[in-house]
Amino acid sequence: MKKFKKIGILTSGGDAPGMNAAIRAVVRTALALDVEVMGIYRGYSGLIDGDIKKLEIRDVSNIINKGGTMLYSDRCPEFKTPEGMAKAVETCHKFGIDGIIAIGGDGTFRGATDLTAHGIPCIGIPGTIDNDISSTDNSIGFDTSMNTVVELVDKLRDTCESHARCNVVEVMGRGAGDIALSAGIASGATAVCIPEFPVDHEYVIQQIEIGKKLGKRNFIVLVSEGVGSDYGPELTKKIQERTGVETKFARLAHVVRGGNPTLRDRVLASTMGVIAVEQLLKGKSNIVMCDRNGVIVPCDIRYALMVDRMYKCKLKDGDLDEFSAEEIANMERDVRRRRESMARLYGISKTINL
Ligand code: ADP
Ligand code: F6P
Numbered sequence: 001m002k003k004f005k006k007i008g009i010l011t012s013g014g015d016a017p018g019m020n021a022a023i024r025a026v027v028r029t030a031l032a033l034d035v036e037v038m039g040i041y042r043g044y045s046g047l048i049d050g051d052i053k054k055l056e057i058r059d060v061s062n063i064i065n066k067g068g069t070m071l072y073s074d075r076c077p078e079f080k081t082p083e084g085m086a087k088a089v090e091t092c093h094k095f096g097i098d099g100i101i102a103i104g105g106d107g108t109f110r111g112a113t114d115l116t117a118h119g120i121p122c123i124g125i126p127g128t129i130d131n132d133i134s135s136t137d138n139s140i141g142f143d144t145s146m147n148t149v150v151e152l153v154d155k156l157r158d159t160c161e162s163h164a165r166c167n168v169v170e171v172m173g174r175g176a177g178d179i180a181l182s183a184g185i186a187s188g189a190t191a192v193c194i195p196e197f198p199v200d201h202e203y204v205i206q207q208i209e210i211g212k213k214l215g216k217r218n219f220i221v222l223v224s225e226g227v228g229s230d231y232g233p234e235l236t237k238k239i240q241e242r243t244g245v246e247t248k249f250a251r252l253a254h255v256v257r258g259g260n261p262t263l264r265d266r267v268l269a270s271t272m273g274v275i276a277v278e279q280l281l282k283g284k285s286n287i288v289m290c291d292r293n294g295v296i297v298p299c300d301i302r303y304a305l306m307v308d309r310m311y312k313c314k315l316k317d318g319d320l321d322e323f324s325a326e327e328i329a330n331m332e333r334d335v336r337r338r339r340e341s342m343a344r345l346y347g348i349s350k351t352i353n354l
Contacts, residue, residue, distance in 0.1 A: 002121075006035065007277070008100040010040035011071045011102075013108045014128060015069045015127075017144035017145070020060075020064065021064045021261060024063055035277075039055040043076055045079075048088050049091075088120075103127040104127055105127070105128040106308055108124065109124040122285055124287070126290070130173050143264040144259060153169055154187060164245070165218065166246070167219070169220065169222055169249075170251045177192070178342075180192055181349060184349050188220065189220045189222045192221075194224040201238050204221055207353060210354060216354060288304045307331045
């Protein structure tokens with residue numbers, strides 16, 4: 001088995017609170033096992049440019065509580081080209097990097113798969129607020145972003161209650177409604193509009209009318225950015241016109257991507273970081289750390305990316321050809337499980353919304 005002397009760590013794609021806790025866990029675990037760690041700055045861009053520094057134990061002090069990523073992040077189109085990949089592989093050889101732990105989302109994992117195919121074993125850790133990696137119940141940053149939304153919506157509710165207003169609040173999540181749905185339940189939203197369950201404006205208006213009759217003064221409508229950027233502002237106008245309730249629109253945007261990570265994100269990130277190093281040093285690669293019912297298990301990256309595609313109904317002809325019947329059945333089970341979980345939460349959000 002290959003003896004690892006030096007590994008690299010990078011964060012890529014949109015940053016997420018808890019990435020620092022994962023970096024710290026990777027560095028401390030590797031050093032404890034006598035393996036050097038090289039910090040690769042600005043994601044795959046730093047790998048191409050050689051923006052790399054050795055990380056010692058004190059370099060990761062006082063970061064477990066910090067949002068963002070001390071290694072910085074980037075989106076790097078050049079990495080997708082053969083020339084970019086060749087430069088990245090050359091950098092690994094130059095710095096003696098035997099393997100890489102890449103923290104990010106599905107794009108980052110695609111890059112990690114390519115790098116593994118070019119002889120640099122990689123392991124992925126899911127770090128994205130969107131929670132849109134179907135093979136894991138939770139990605140690092142998701143819990144913090146939901147808590148931030150709840151904190152902000154609680155504040156909006158105070159002023160809505162005083163003035164008998166409605167506030168339509170748009171939150172990030174890319175194509176996934178996870179943040180809006182759970183934060184909607186936790187903040188007592190009257191309606192949640194997410195791409196997974198398209199919502200008719202009429203339903204929202206009807207709920208507000210019923211609420212008004214029941215003596216309700218404040219209304220919160222949570223909208224996920226995945227339903228489209230015009231959706232929230234248009235719904236805001238319509239609610240005011242049709243119900244007579246003064247309605248404001250707020251787009252929380254990147255605010256929900258910053259801030260100190262919650263306990264849950266710190267523990268998730270630390271656990272995934274430790275296990276990722278153990279797996280890499282055991283000779284495993286092309287896997288992503290997944291949280292399944294609270295247990296961290298490794299999952300094949302190809303499998304994880306394909307489950308995503310299946311969940312998003314984006315399978316193309318031939319996509320499943322390389323997978324066995326058993327793997328396909330497992331993918332279908334994973335997709336079903338996730339859809340059922342979303343549907344259950346969505347049902348809950350509707351049952352207790354007034
Ligand atoms: P995330 O990892 O959060 O999904 P991106 O989709 O922006 O974020 O991907 C992060 C980076 O991963 C990209 O800038 C690029 O360098 C790399 N990447 C994305 N998609 C691919 C791909 N199909 N092949 C190789 N590398 C990719
Ligand atoms: O993937 C994380 C995320 O914050 C999404 O929720 C959002 O759609 C996107 O990144 C925003 O990207 P950018 O940082 O490029 O504005």
